[in-house]
Amino acid sequence: MEIQEEVKKVVKKAITKMKRQGGIRQVIWVGAGGSFGGFYGANYFLEQESTKLFTSMCTSGEFVYAAPRNLDENTLVVLCSMRGTRETVISAKIAKERGASTIALYVDESALIKISDYHIKYESLALDESRIERVNGSIGLCIAMNLLNEVEGYANYDLAMKTFALLDATYRRAVKYTTPLAKEWAELNQTEKTIYVLASGPAWGAAYVFSICNLEEMLQLNSPTIHSYEYFNGPFEVTDKGKSIFQLLATGKTRPEDERALRFEQRFGGKKLYALDGKEIGLDDLRPEVSPYFNHSLFSSILNNVYMRQLSSATSQSYETRRYMWKEEYL
Missing domain, CATH: 3.40.50.10490 (Glucose-6-phosphate isomerase like protein; domain 1)
Structure with missing residues (x-):
């Protein structure tokens, strides 16, 4: 069924x-x-x-x-x-x-x-x-x-x-497209201890999961999650050429928030600034009436299965290791 x-x-x-x-x-x-x-x-x-x-x-x-x-x-x-x-x-x-x-x-x-x-x-x-x-x-x-x-x-x-039936094929194409890009990103960040993740609108949840589950839990890296609009209400003060910033660009109504953040990051950030665009991973191949609502499904899967895994490989840090989870008492 x-x-x-x-x-x-x-x-x-x-x-x-x-x-x-x-x-x-x-x-x-x-x-x-x-x-x-x-x-x-x-x-x-x-x-x-x-x-x-x-x-x-x-x-x-x-x-x-x-x-x-x-x-x-x-x-x-x-x-x-x-x-x-x-x-x-x-x-x-x-x-x-x-x-x-x-x-x-x-x-x-x-x-x-x-x-x-x-x-x-x-x-x-x-x-x-x-x-x-x-x-x-x-x-x-x-x-x-x-x-x-x-x-x-x-x-x-x-x-x-009908769009749900298109998701898996769209995801598989995105995996092939992003794997070499993720490998380059991972090699650039293999000694980085803090990676800032920014997003807004329909991609915000994917950014949150990428930070707390993929980068912090699985790879034990510091990863603040910052809303693309709220970036300008405090967090942009830490932006400099030495920071690692991962910006998600959602498709849909709130995309201008992400684009505004990226423009500033491009002015004051450095070589460790990286942008992953929803248009690149296939969201624009879906009908515009519904495609923004599928940002989370595609972004989360790509971030977990491509970007997190490539960073794990580059850092020689197994994403299956944990320091405390399932090991220490925290009930």
């Missing part, structure tokens, strides 16, 4: 159930680390397209300690965890106790899918054999698009669903 059809069936079931409770009023996306950041595309889509559904994101830890007061039977909580992160499981319990409906995204079965009303299995974007329309960020976006279509209608729904 295509993932689009699987998601459509799950969303229809959730919406039908919630109609008996007064209907759906809001969606909350909950996760930890990459599972949290992966929902950014879904949340961004609803912020841009919905006039009736309130949407928000919350880390699993914050949901446990400070769940929103308006969490109730008119709320759909969508949770994601590859293996059943403790706080994400507790978040599902809290959501259920407050009467909310829940959908869980998972790779390995855990208590999360036993607690949640509905569940969808996803494929890890870190595996070369995984299809990009089936990774967590893509499924989250598909859920958001189906929710919008069910609740208030989405004019580009059919086009968007």
Whole structure:
């Protein structure tokens, strides 16, 4: 079964159930680390397209300690965890106790899918054999698009669903294109200890995941994530020719923010300034009505599987090593 059809069936079931409770009023996306950041595309889509559904994101830890007061039977909580992160499981319990409906995204079965009303299995974007329309960020976006279509209608729904089928081939072409570029970037940064990552709009979530999961967690490098507009409200003061800056250029409405940041970086940055353009990785090959919403799916996969891996190779730092994660007590 295509993932689009699987998601459509799950969303229809959730919406039908919630109609008996007064209907759906809001969606909350909950996760930890990459599972949290992966929902950014879904949340961004609803912020841009919905006039009736309130949407928000919350880390699993914050949901446990400070769940929103308006969490109730008119709320759909969508949770994601590859293996059943403790706080994400507790978040599902809290959501259920407050009467909310829940959908869980998972790779390995855990208590999360036993607690949640509905569940969808996803494929890890870190595996070369995984299809990009089936990774967590893509499924989250598909859920958001189906929710919008069910609740208030989405004019580009059919086009968007067809676009999911194009993602994997687009990604494979982008891998071939970016691999030699990423190798050059990695060799230039093989002794760098801090890499600044900038983005905005539909690419912001990919920048966040690249920083905290790829560079900091996997390669133990310092990596501040900076919004392209907020760059001019403080962070641009650290720009100089010695800094390593990685700028994402999103496609869509907020692209001028990224272009403005890049122009300044080109004036005052140095040889370690690097820009990865969404147009280069195939987003402009998708129909403009929907292509901006697929920034996260393509950027995140390329950053993880091409740029992070090339930097790992150049630094001889295995991306499978950890200092604390799964080794030290941090519950």
